[in-house]
Amino acid sequence: EITLGGMLSDKILDAGQLPLRLGGLSHCFRTEAGAHGRASKGLYRVHQFTKVEMFAFTKPEESEAIHEEMRAIEEEIFQGLGIPFRVVDICTGDLGGPAYRKYDLEAWMPGRGEAGEWGEITSTSNCTDYQARRLKIRFRRDKGAKPELVHTLNGTAIALSRAPIAILENYQRADGSIDMPEALKPYLPFDRITPKI
Template identity: 50%
Template sequence: MKGKLEPSERQKLVQEGKNLKEEVATLEEDLLKLKDELQEEAQCIPNMTHPDVPIGAEDCATVQKMVGNPREFGFPVKDHLQLGKDLDLFDFDAAAEVSGSKFYYLKNEAVMLEMGLVNWTLSEVMKRGFTPLTTPEIVRSSVVEKCGFQPRGENTQVYSIDGSDQCLIGTAEIPVGGIHMESILSESLLPLKYVAYSHCFRTEAGAAGAATRGLYRVHQFSKMEMFILCRPEESDSYHEELIKIEEDLFASLGLHYKTLDMASEDLGAPAYRKFDIEAWMPGLNRYGEISSASNCTDYQSRRLGIRYRPFSEPPSSTTPNNPKKSKSPTKFVHTLNATACAVPRMIICLLENYQQEDGSVIIPEPLRPYMGGRQVISPKHR
């Protein structure tokens, strides 16, 4: 059209094109803002709730099982802080100087106990058909959000890395959930079962007081996490399987514990149903949570884009000589997670429940092969 237009007319059209380009850029910017606002609103919507979940606050949880009884002591009971001091197992003071409050050094047999717990747990869970993983401990904020956590909220427990879109993980559930992100899995691969070792980092904002002192609530700790991806119709049965594994592990260590069906107000956004296990901690004179197991149904998989493709036989009347299976529409997998071993709280349970009158601590028999055959932690004589 260059030769057919007057220069003034052509310039007018050029200017109009520039204006349209600027208008499109403004609209695209507005669209991005609207998408972000929509995403923030959508993230406020939690998963559906199982019809059998107790309605109400945490104290409405129902006890599903009680195993063992609190040990009776014929001597004054020490808490894990005193035991750790007497046996030279922890150093909270030096860690506070180096890193801040709620950090700690493990020393001597406490280090062996952590390694023993991790290796024993890994061995036991792998016997149940779980694939072992170690995971990245820094992940993108978007993955944290897709797993159902709020990395940037006011009361977040997530450590965010300034100047980046990354966070430190609070649980291996997050990087394991992301390992198959935006994937279509073959139905023959399901279920996928993982047991992941990682360090976990939590701000524990607002946590203070005697009930959270020592190792009970800290900013960094080691954890073994189980994670399952499965067909939707199988998630309830795999939830039961995860709970059974947790209970077997804790029972084999001789712990007194109770399994709780957690109430609706205590469910995190991703959880359709959650069972917690609380063990008796005699030094703290109370039960303390040592694990949880959640069925998240398709809440996480929809956000992470994890699907599978079922295969079905084609109708014999239409393709009688075709031995191949026809492709069906994809479906979202269900995801489940459960704590196999949260190391610091397990150390609390073992020290406090197995303490002896002479100040020593007996090591439970299943852990001894993983601690060089050591049977007891004895006071140090200087």
Template identity: 50%
Template sequence: MLDINLIRNNLSLVKKNLDRRFQSEKKEIADHIFNSDKKYRENLQELEKLRHEKNVISQNINDLRKQNKPFHKELERAQSLPQEISKLEQETNLLKERINQGLYKLPNMLHAKVPLGRDATKNKFVRKWGRPKKSTKLKNHVELAESLNVADFDQGREVSGKGFNYLKGKLAQLDFALQRYGVDFLLKKGFTLVNPPIMLRRDTLLGAVDLEAFENVIYKVENEDLYLIGTAEHSLVSYLKNKTIKKEELPIKICALTPCFRKEIGGHGVDMKGLFRMHQFNKVEQVVFTTQENSYKILEELQKITEEFFKGLKIPYRVIEICSGDLGGKFAKQYDIEAWMPRQGEYAEVTSAGNCTDYQARRLNIKYLENGEKKYCHILNNTMVATSRAMVAILENYQEKNGNVKIPKVLWKYTGFKEIKH
């Protein structure tokens, strides 16, 4: 969430940020927070006065009693104060709750150089790598996987509905190979592997995700205060919840391999039957906790790591920077890698690297200590590999005229085979 002091002291800057994000309708929320916060602070001052008055009257009553002097007036006031204080406390707590609810609805402050644009059509091209090939004669990944008898998409839909699949044989082995390669890649980059919970309580999950995403994406466990994670990021960023760490310990780099669960899958046609968008998939995720001054440097480092990964797979890709109107609410800046899909003749998103600055840390109360002062950490996250999408890219880029699929060389030691054959 945003720093309340930013709204108190620079409301116009917050509103300009909403304009840049094409979310001007949320200015009303910002105004409501500003006014509620003003009343909240006035109430705190009044509560302090009332509590002080209560203490003074109690002392006066004691003094008058010792002096055998009447204190009816003081006693009457002393008896009325607790109810008055309680009523004001309830009103103040309600104001605080409304302020926090409003803060959850406001997006993070954008980095100054985020490209301006209303939607994905305005995302900025950064660079590309590899030589894309294009052929309408290629099979799409669904047809190819079914022809190789390494996936049963229909049976997945039969038992669980759209967005679920059975992978088998060498495609299932390829999935595991990508997982192992992704984890090993990050371990060599100094990350610590974590095996995190894949279910979180509501209050924790709300610290990690956008409110809109929470409502539209996250699965709830019935009759339990538990929710399935949409990505390991949700568990990893919560790892330091309510903790204060020493600056010298930063950056803290952690990664995880987990199944991920998401309600919405979007898309049509092949996306509704296949691997690209699913309700359940496997992903290797990386998260970094760092100081406020180093976060944008680390964002570039994270982006470089994932580009190296896809270069190792020899999958042509391009990098785009997400524009202001397409950027998720928790991000201040974000890059996507889009892999080339030759059958589709276009690039498609396979990873996202973003800097959330202190937005998640404020919600989760994650701080570091510098010269006796507590500051909120900056938190970054990046997809190492979502194996389902990487497999689509491999199936399309490595398929041969005879319908077989070669395996990228870097994965041979994990798969134990070099090709998926008929």
């Protein structure tokens, strides 16, 4: 997200270039690995992980529609994988500094807690002009018009290692084997992971 947002620092775009949608593959680093109790141990909260990030620069009046579009992309990915999930519209008291509105997608994770729990797997945020103001990213509606700040949005399309956790836990069978989601089978040399006996 930081790299994609910074690409247009101190630029003035033409209105016709917006919305500008970008995607990127990045390695992320977190300092809080394992810091939030039993449910966060193992692969769920790690120091380093890889993710596919979505980023958009929009006119102010387009940002809410683009935010819904990004959320729909995240939903489509996890529907395609056959993972049970829910969408959480985060309350304003829980939003980070840049976010005006944020959605989390939480997958059902049967291995968490006593009887399974929901766990965040992706999120998408509408930051309105918060990031653009500092980065000085603007646009002009017409030639010679006064530049206005763009709105920026970001969302994680899919993150490793949380997506594999949801796949492993939701597709595991009583014999310990793990079926692969139909959407992944064309890309894998196997349909199932079986335990060695």
